[in-house]
Amino acid sequence: MAKSSRKSAARSAPRAANAKPLAKPSRGEAEEAVRTLIRWAGDDPRREGLLETPSRVVRSYEEFFAGYDHDPKLVLARTFEEVDGYDEIIVLTDIRFESHCEHHMVPIIGKVHIGYLPDRRVVGISKLARLVEVYARRLQIQEKMTAQIADALQEVLKPRGVAVVVEAAHQCMTTRGVHKPGVSMVTSRMVGAFRSDARTRREFLSIIDMAGQRGIPNA
Numbered sequence: 594m595a596k597s598s599r600k601s602a603a604r605s606a607p608r609a610a611n612a613k614p615l616a617k618p619s620r621g622e623a624e625e626a627v628r629t630l631i632r633w634a635g636d637d638p639r640r641e642g643l644l645e646t647p648s649r650v651v652r653s654y655e656e657f658f659a660g661y662d663h664d665p666k667l668v669l670a671r672t673f674e675e676v677d678g679y680d681e682i683i684v685l686t687d688i689r690f691e692s693h694c695e696h697h698m699v700p701i702i703g704k705v706h707i708g709y710l711p712d713r714r715v716v717g718i719s720k721l722a723r724l725v726e727v728y729a730r731r732l733q734i735q736e737k738m739t740a741q742i743a744d745a746l747q748e749v750l751k752p753r754g755v756a757v758v759v760e761a762a763h764q765c766m767t768t769r770g771v772h773k774p775g776v777s778m779v780t781s782r783m784v785g786a787f788r789s790d791a792r793t794r795r796e797f798l799s800i801i802d803m804a805g806q807r808g809i810p811n812a
């Protein structure tokens with residue numbers, strides 16, 4: 594992300610309850626923290642191969658966590674269109690995302706499937722992908738991200754219902770701890786018609802299942 598956009602973009606970083614916002618550390622402080630972690634890992638940050646690593650890591654963090662600089666509701670607010678009476682489910686499948694788990698700060702990589710039942714208004718598909726990105730590029734837990742995507746869509750677009758399913762592999766499970774490669778976690782959030790009407794929910798689940806041959810059990 595362009596550095597110049599960081600100042601003007603809406604700040605929506607969550608903070609601890611009752612806590613004042615913490616000042617953002619300087620780039621130099623962030624790089625120093627990386628040197629500390631290199632030493633903690635057991636290496637010498639003065640070693641030639643590691644000299645540029647702190648600045649690279651800090652630049653990577655700007656990319657990984659760019660979501661804090663963007664307001665997800667503004668992402669959606671910009672493009673509403675009238676649709677001539679289209680009132681069937683709209684589904685976008687397999688939106689790839691990369692996020693980081695807030696417990697270990699290692700990658701969560703997966704796919705998001707979004708469905709909604711429009712009520713006069715629709716949103717461009719690129720905006721749905723962008724919405725996923727704004728939430729993914731933060732420290733996350735999958736359950737929270739699933740709910741945030743669904744709730745933002747419901748709040749801004751006010752459709753008759755929203756369904757979000759997220760499938761992801763967590764590197765904190767595959768590369769450390771219990772070391773279980775190949776495990777993926779599936780979370781879902783059903784709102785409005787997708788929650789109250791089993792047929793609508795089944796239609797969504799069968800569409801995403803057809804798209805990916807996933808065998809997700811119908812709810």
Ligand SMILES: [Zn+2]
Pocket residue numbers: 694695696697698699763765766
């Ligand atoms: Zn984790």
